[in-house]
Amino acid sequence: MNPRQRLFLIALTLLVLATCSHGIMRPIKIGAIFHKGDEDHMSTFLKAISETKYEHLAPAFEFIPVTKYIDANTDSFKAATATCELLEEGVAAIFGPASPHTRGIVASIAARYEIPHIEYVWRENEGLRAEAEEDKNPSSMTINTFPDSEMVSQAIADIVDSMQWQGFVAIYENDDGLSRIQKALTLKRKKDNPITIRQLGNGPDYRPMLKEIRSLSICNVIIDVEPKNIINVLQQAKEIKLLADYCNFVITYLDASKLPISEIRNGTAANITGLSIRENDDIEGIDWIDSAILYDAVFLLHKAMETLNSRNIDNEESIMIDPVPLSCDENQKYQAGPNITSLMRELSKMGKITGIMNIDEYGRRRDFNIRILDFRPNVVQTAFWDVNGLHLIRNEKELENYLYKSIQEKTFKISTREGEPYVIEVTDGSTRGVLIDQKRYEGYCIDLIELIAKHLGFKYTFELIPGPYGSYDPKTKSWNGLIRRLLDRESDLAICDLTITFARESAVDFTMPFMNLGISILFSKPEEKEPNLFSFLSPLSADVWIYMATAYLAVSIMLFVQARMAPGEWDNPHPCNADPEELENNFDLKNSLWLTIGSLMQQGSDILPKAPSIRMLASMWWFFTLIMISSYTANLAAFLTVDKMDTPIKGVEDLAKQTKIKYGSIDGGSTAAFFRDSNYSTYKRMYAAMNEARPSVFTKDNKEGVDRVMKSKRQYAFLIESTTLEYQMERNCEIEKIGGLIDNKGYGIALPRNSPYRTPINGAILMLGEKGILQQLKKKWWQEKGGGLCIKDDADKSVSTSELGLANVGGVFLVLMCGCGASLIIAIFEFLWNIRKVAVREKITPREALMAELKFAVNIWAVTKPVKIAKSSSGASSTEGGLGRAASTARSIVGSFLRLDMLDKFDNSNNRSNDRKIN
Incomplete structure (x- = not known):
């Protein structure tokens, strides 16, 4: 025999001896008060009493159940009578009753005679606290093993808050249910996110109320009703399509794992969250949370009395746990009662079904765990709640895997509206694009959804929605267009050139923008x-042109006058004659005009001033023309190359x-x-x-x-x-x-509020943007598909800005032609005037002179023209040009066309030195 076995036998012997010294399996009566209809509680109580004897190998006592039945709606007198009857039976504790109408009198009597009173159903904290304060002793005789009402209410509020609901509907059945969801109703929220409260009312048909909820377009629902009605409510919600995709339900019942919620959820995509404090499901026949808590409470009482009994064995002054019959007419009390309740508060007992049970000084169960269950095809625990708050137990990877798997199994219904180039009808009879309402459509949004669907692996169908994009009508307090479809949960996505706005985002969710704009x-x-024919005049105003012409004439006249005044401008016409009889001035009126116009045209002149005053005047004119011509040239480029548009x-x-x-x-x-x-x-x-x-x-x-x-x-x-x-x-x-x-704003894909698919779609859009696919997609539908018509025009226009057309410089050509024409007319007048002079001088007819001059003019081979000198009537030679050179014979006009050698002989005989050749 090993040492461990030896120690076990010694302990067992001591236990048997201790039991024998105090009596073998002495009976202890435990009372309970039930109402008609509490058969399940009754059976659980008897089951627990029966199974307590298996807690130890050699139990010192055995629980004997004593039960009483009363009507749930009975008056306090009948409840008090039943309690007194249990006292007369000599019970060590009293369980129940469950009804709020009768448990108060039972707790009062139990406290008076110090009988432990144990409750196992929901009860407001205020009742326990008031009783303790009334007795001026926080250690009252009533202990409630049901989770503390305030903490349960806080747990429900934390769960709802974690879901980030903007608004929701709360369905309750009685005042207890309203109390449980009270903290959830006071959560901070935006003013525009209403909370609607509805009482379940009399059944069994709850469809009218559920249809009203569905018409509110709010699909976040808290259900706090009696557990036997939960299934009926969910089933009828499914029938009216309230139990649909993007709808979220929270079941506040603390044992939702025992309800067939998964069966009802099948065939829907609703998100149903349930709560459960059940830790162990191995004990059969206990299906309701009240019964499970009652079962654990019996064992907690048993442990407290076992502990007290063990202490009695060790101490000389023992407190007997065996109860004695009491009478409501006497003041005798149960001696061990306060010690039993005190031990129940001190002990930390792990309940066989509902987990840890710690009772505070006011008799409230303040330590418990609530499991958060997600009723998917398989029930999955996603988090738990304890005194420290809500804790997630599923990692992000698991949640992400489940989400992506659900996406791949889903067919998304996508709402859109027609509009270029996002959704365009295919009119050429081809099979490209997607089929919507017996017509095929293509476009930017069609391609974008196809790329996202390919990345995430989901299927989709489109529906075409006419009318507006989606705006809010404050009078009717409703949305229209695409937003309405999402609020009615008729669509999973809405995509088109739908702008993300604050108002829309308060109603639905948006993905990150797939296109930025403004x-x-x-x-x-x-x-x-049309370019002005005289646009070359535009760089200077008409006034400036007039002032320039005036300045030109003024300076020319000043040159003429000052040159006549300046001695330096009078020159000797015969440099070889040191003592000339006459001086000449080059700056006559014609030369003065020629100098100023040559300077203005930036061409200069072969006539230059000599006198200081004339040079000063010319310099100032040249400076003036430099500035004016430079300004004109600089401004001319802008006027001729840029089209002025209004x-x-x-x-x-x-x-x-x-x-x-x-x-x-x-x-x-x-x-x-x-x-x-x-x-x-x-x-x-x-x-x-x-x-x-x-x-x-x-x-x-x-x-x-x-x-x-x-x-x-x-x-x-x-x-x-x-x-x-x-x-x-x-x-x-x-x-x-x-x-x-x-x-600055953006286009985004709209989804119903709190849609779980927003994050995966955001990831797909981000991936497409990083790879440049979104930009390629825009280029395809903006430029390649029927675009680019104005690119060539813009390119041609940009090229043409460096070129000048005839329309821009036509006025210059016109001025040139007019000037050339004017010069031709002047030349003709000069020619005719010369014909007249020749005819007079040579004493020939004007016709003969005209024909002779024309023949010479058209003879382009003649490069010199002889000078004709006419004879006087007396035979004496005439003086010509003031040079004193005599000619013996006058050359006739006709002789000018004779051979050159004949002319030379003629000239030699008449003093060749007097001939003057004109080149």
Whole structure:
């Protein structure tokens, strides 16, 4: 025999001896009061009493059950009578009753005679605390082994708070249920997130109330009803489709694991959370939480009395635990009663079913664990609650795996609306895109959902929703459009050019933006002005041109006058003659005009001033022409290469200041809401102007807005989101964007509130953005699919800015032609005037002189022209040119066309030195 076996035999011998010294299995009566209908409690009590004798190998006493039945609605007198009868039986403790109408008198009598009174059902803390304060002793005779009501209420509130519900509906059946959810009802929440409370009412048909809840579009529900009614409520909620996807239910009953909730949930996607304090499910026949707690309470009492009995053996002054018959007419008390309740508070007994049971000084069970169960196809514990709060026990990886698995098994219903380029009908009869309502559609959003679905592995179907995107009507307090579908839980996702706004996000959830944008101003391009034929005159104003012409004439005259005054400008015409009779001045009026015009044209002149005063005047003129010509040249480039367009507005501020150009947006869209809800005075003023305009400046969609801009002839501007504007500008070259972005926002995928799928979809969008797929997708639908029509025009225009067309410089050509024509006319007049002089001088007819001069002019081979000198009538030689050179014979006009050798002989005989050749 080993030492362990030897010690065991010694202990067993001592236990048997101790038992024999105090009597073998002496009976101790335990009383209980039940109501009619508490048969389950009755059977559990008897079962527990029977099984306490197996707690020890050699028990010192045996519990004997003594039960009394009374009506639940009976008066206090009958309850007191039943209690007194139990005292006369000599019971050591009294269990029950469960009814709030009768347990008060039983607790009062038990406290008077110091009989331990044990409760096992829900009871408000105020009752226990009031009784303890009334007795001025916190150690009252009543102990409630049901979890403390205040802590249960806090647990429910913590669980609801962890779910981050914005609003919910609470269904309760009686005052106890309302008390349990009281703390959940007082959780901090936003003002716009209401809490609706409904009492269950008389059954068995609860559908009217459940339909009312469904019409509220709130699918977060707390159910606190009697456990026998929970299944009926859930079943009827399933029938009216309240037990649907994105609906969340919390069952406050503390033994939800014993209810067939998973069976009801089958075929639905609702999230049902249940609570349970049951730690052990091996004991058969105990299906209700009250019965389980009653079972554990019997064993707690048994342990306390065993402990007290053991202490009696060790101490000389022992307190006998054996009760004696008492009478309600006497003041005799149960001697061991206070010690038993004190030990029950001191002991930490692990209940066989409901776990640890610690009782405080007021008789409340303050230490217990609540398991948080998720009723999926298989019941899964996700967390637990204790005195330290809520604790998650499932790691993120497990939750993520379950979520992704549920996504792959789900077919998402996606709501959208038609609009380029997000959802476009396929009209060429091809099979690309997706089928929606017997028609095929394609577009940016269709491709985006396909990419997300491929990444997450889910299936999907589309539905087309006409009407608005989704706006809130404060009069009806309801949403419309796509948001309405999500609130009614008719759709899993909503995608289109749906802007993320504060109002919408208060009703539904949004993913991270898949496209960023802002509000822009759409306006029609102005008609390009025809270049002015004399646009080269534009760099200088008409006044400047007049002043320049005046300055030119003034300076020319000053040159002429000052040159005549300046001695340095009078030169000897014959340098070889040291003593000339005459001096000549080069600055006659024609030369003065020639010098100033040559300087103005930056060409200079072969006539230069000599006198200091004339040089000073010329220098000032050259400086003036340098500045003026440089300024003209610099400004000419801008005027000839840049088309001036008449743009009356350059941004939103200009648009707000004027009243001639009307402006508007989509009616009920996010753009209109931005101006309506803005606190900026300019935007508020703009919305007021839009709202008061007649006819209305709001449109039903973007297409109508663009058409209105095109047809209004620059009398209407459309406030549109920048991405849509970019799309339209790729296809319509007659519109333009004015100014920058007015705000910054984004398009997102909308989901029902608290949708578990938002995080996976966010991850997919983030992945697509990091890989550049979103940008490629935008390029595909904005530019490659029917876009790029205006890119060539813009490129041509950018190239043309470095080139000048004939329309830009046509005036210069015109001036050249006019100048050339004028010079030709002057040349003709000079030619004819010369013909007259020749005819007079040579005494020939003008016709003969004209023919002779024409023949010489057209003879391009003649490079010299002889000078004809006419004879006088007396035969004496005439003086020509003031040079004193005589000629013996006058050369006739006709002789000029004779051979050159004949001319030479003729000249030699008549003093060749007097001939003057004109090159």
